[in-house]
Amino acid sequence: xxxxxxxxxxxxxxxxxxxxxxxxxxxxxxxxxxxxxxxxxxxxxxxxxxxxxxxxxxxxxxxxxxxxxxxxxxxxxxxxxxxxxxxxxxxxxxxxxxxxxxxxxxxxxxxxxxxxxxxxxxxxxxxxxxxxxxxxxxxxxxxxxxxxxxxxxxxxxxxxxxxxxxxxxxxxxxxxxxxxxxxxxxxxxxxxxxxxxxx
Numbered sequence: 783x784x785x786x787x788x789x790x791x792x793x794x795x796x797x798x799x800x801x802x803x804x805x806x807x808x809x810x811x812x813x814x815x816x817x818x819x820x821x822x823x824x825x826x827x828x829x830x831x832x833x834x835x836x837x838x839x840x841x842x843x844x845x846x847x848x849x850x851x852x853x854x855x856x857x858x859x860x861x862x863x864x865x866x867x868x869x870x871x872x873x874x875x876x877x878x879x880x881x882x883x884x885x886x887x888x889x890x891x892x893x894x895x896x897x898x899x900x901x902x903x904x905x906x907x908x909x910x911x912x913x914x915x916x917x918x919x920x921x922x923x924x925x926x927x928x929x930x931x932x933x934x935x936x937x938x939x940x941x942x943x944x945x946x947x948x949x950x951x952x953x954x955x956x957x958x959x960x961x962x963x964x965x966x967x968x969x970x971x972x973x974x975x976x977x978x979x980x981x
Contacts, residue, residue, distance in 0.1 A: 829880075829882070829916065829924070830914040852881045853884065856890040865908075876978055883912065890943060
């Protein structure tokens with residue numbers, strides 16, 4: 783006896799087609815489907831390094847990540863110094879600071895990648911990893927930033943340069959710290975040290 787199948791209603795077919803298209807699009811672009819983004823890990827995402835080449839976050843699996851959108855011509859640009867200090871202080875314990883240059887806020891990062899890298903190294907002796915310039919807000923944001931928005935809500939998304947996301951050793955998003963929370967702020971230091979203390 784053959785199993786019976788029920789015909790799909792037109793609305794169901796449209797829903798199935800839309801879902802399939804979303805899955806296929808996500809596979810092509812290399813990031814999780816929106817429906818799955820809340821379940822994903824930071825390790826599912828990749829940037830392009832400022833020097834060129836892929837920068838998959840999975841290369842730092844088991845580390846604590848501090849992902850910061852940066853800009854060269856901002857009143858908060860001196861935070862580069864504090865970020866470099868964090869990197870030097872905690873790298874041996876497993877912290878990776880990642881700078882994500884962005885021109886989203888106030889047009890304060892108009893330079894090319896080569897100019898950004900030269901500025902960061904020359905003015906602040908930055909040695910932590912930097913990505914290519916990225917969109918970090920809105921619908922066109924890099925998939926990592928859309929994932930973070932799904933996880934923490936739009937209230938925790940970048941509103942200006944030097945917004946900080948902290949990712950735990952297991953790849954889950956611990957929290958967000960707005961621009962005015964400096965790299966040396968007690969609440970950020972406490973969160974970093976707590977994350978580093980976990981296996």
